[in-house]
Amino acid sequence: MSGYRVSIKRNLHFVDGNNNEIGGAWQNGALTWSEMVEWMEITFEKPTNEYAPFRCLEPGDPVQLLAQHGPAIEIQGNNNPVKPGFYIILSPEGEVVDLRINRQNPMPRPSSRVSSAELDNHTKHFRNRVRARDGRCVITWCKASWE
Structure with missing residues (x-):
């Protein structure tokens, strides 16, 4: 079963180890991992070397994302576009990580x-x-x- 999902329409979703959506965006093809890491540094309280995104391999909204994900994505200096879909944020070793959201984000x-x-x-x-x-x-x- 899926965890919490935001009501904003997105095609790029980041979920935590409990399958709750903790971030996302609308990818129109221009967003790269180098840009995404800047957003993550603002959004998450942990340093970026303590977590990594892993692409979810299940089609659609994932259910067993801890068991079905790809390898960790190197985000620092990565100018490849972020592909739309679901990504789970884990430790670089693939373990569940406590990832707190920065509560001081400015209103968009x-x-x-x-x-x-x-x-x-x-x-x-x-x-x-x-x-x-x-x-x-x-x-x-x-x-x-x-x-």
Whole structure:
């Protein structure tokens, strides 16, 4: 039986030794293991040398992931894309590891890849309210002068 799963739609799932989902993302082909390790360093409290992802070999949502997983994936300096699917996080030797989630993660903010001219009125209004409230860049916190 599957453990806890988040309700967010993802195609990349990380589960712990109890089969509870502890992280994930939507992989569109651009995310590499080198980038993923940066996310893991922020998300998990343990140093990255104390755990490793193992690809689950069961099709779909895994049930017996402790018995059916591939070898540990070397994530440091690995520029290969992360393949969509399920991964179990274990010790590098393949043992269950207590992996605590960092409780101080910042709230994610929606990103926009369109120019200001292409924004709809609702999005422009939201952007303008955030700018008026903060008066600074939400990423760098530098004082900003808007166009």
